[in-house]
Amino acid sequence: MRFLLKKIKTGNIKTAFLLCIFGMLAFNSFSQEKKKVEIIQAESLDRNDKIPGALRLIKDVIVKHKDVLMYCDSAYSYEGSNRVDAFGHVHINQGDTLHLYADKVNYDGDRSFARAINNVILKNDSATLYTDTLDYDMEQNIAYYDCFGRIIDSTTTLTSKVGEYFLDTDMVHFRDSVRGTNEKYKLYSDNIQYNTTTEIIYFGGPTTIQDSVNTMYAEDGWYNTISGEAELAQRPQVFDSTRFITADFIKYNKVSGDGSALGSAHIEDYSNHTIVQANNVMFNEVTEVATATDSAVFIAYNKTDSLYLHADTLLTKPDTIEGANIVQAYYGVRFFRNDIQGLCDSLIYFSIDSLVELHNNPVLWSNNQQMSANFISMKQHADSPDEVFLENNAFIISKLDSGRYDQIKGKKMNGQVTNGKLTDIFVDGNGQSLYYARDKEAVIGLNRAESSRIAIKFKEDRINEISFLGSPSGDMKPLLELVEGDKTLSNFEWKIHLRPLSKKDIFWRPEKKKEEDDEKEKAVE
DSSP: HHHHHHHHHHHHHHHHHHHHHHHHHHHHHHHHTTTTOEEOOOOEEEEETTTTTTTHHHHHHHEEEEEEEEEEEEEEEEEEEEEEEEEEEEEEEEEETEEEEEEEEEEETTEEEEEEEEEEEEEEOOOOOEEEEEEEEEETTTTEEEEEEEESSSSOEEEEEEOOOOOEEEEEEEEOOOOEEEEEEEEEEEEEEEEHHHHTEEEOEEEEEEESEEEEEEEEEEEETTTTTEEEESSOEESSSEEEEESSEEEEEETEEETEEEEEEEHHHHHHTEEEEEEEEETTTTTTTHHHHHHEEEEESSSSSSEEEEESEEEEOOOOOOOEEEEEEEEEEEEETEEEEEEEEEEEEETEEEEEESSSSSSETTEEEEEEOSEEEEEEESSSOEEEEEEEEEEEEEEHHHHHHHHEEEEEEEEEEEETTTEHHHHHHEEEEEEEEEEETTEEEEEEEEEEEEEEEETTTTTEEEEOOOOOEEEEEEEOOGGGGGSSSSTTOGGGGGOSGGGGGGOHOOOOOHHHHHHHHHHOO
């Protein structure tokens, strides 16, 4: 026995010492992990025999656990656990940065969890939360409520039935009956997240925001409550009493007024009865200027008919007269309305007087008539015939039947249009006419005449009366004496293959198709 003791004392003394040290460290670590609730202050202590292990603390109670200080009027502390039930003017201070107030708090230190009940207030440096019942996970630093709560920061008040406050990231997740207000906007939603530091709202469901200028709707995206910036996705809309905007994606800055609408964009101006559609629209709320590209379409509508116009680029801007606007379309303009169709390189539309200007070799079709010139303008009137003006190389062709065309040519022309039909035309300068003369319904010959000025009346899209106001010259040839060269004026070109026949046809570009056909032909060769 002595030998064994001696061997332990001499051979394993170092090992025994190390085991002793490690044991003490492990005990200290265990003691720290299981740090007990400390009673710092109370006027009286009493045991409650009805609640085993319960110690009642009365008046001016202060309890501490780890970094948590709890103040209350009275409390129960439970032996063998780190649970405390606090009552009356309860105030929890955690880490000097977070304060929780309530009428009652059930605190479980072992789970780092507290439930606050009645008149609950949770405050930190960025916001204050008010609710009736709050669960607070102190380890994860997350607070929950499901009985309606309200969070207020420096500018905004947000309420919801259900909320989760992630205090480490200053993010609040609001769900069910979400309402938000400040001096700049009102919000209605069922699912948003809000950063109390940046004051940015993130949408997670149908959300409506009303600011001083617009109403915005989206089911995904974000809104900066300070700057008014927003990015809206999933059925986004921006609208007011005079305008409506929707697209696949909308970006908007309230301060600068700049915005963009991408993917199936639709901008409607109620006051001017116009719509702009495109895959790419850039706009500014301040200047009221919008530019549309990529499948851009301009629509002017009324009770009876609508004009559909396509171009590579559409630009709308306000006119000098309040409430009126100007539309500019350029490169590859094609348009369709039931009573008139046309094409040109560029176009300008003035809404105030319904004036349309067509630039760079425009062509118009109405029924069986074709009008062309270097420049054409059309003006609509509410209570009188519409007007059409053709300038430089003006040419009007009326198709009668296969191979027969009435033709008028001149420097300038001024015509009247009633119910979509050309009724009168006045030719001013270098007037030429070629029309088939009739005896009752029978065609008796082809009449060719020239005069500096010519007045013409149409009936059922045919020349019915013609008056030469200058010194006319000309002749009429019987049908049997006609040769092919007699049947057309110089520069005659019937461009019917270019005519848009429906609103879908405005996207067809004949010159592009020709280029594609030429490329295919070269590839085959």
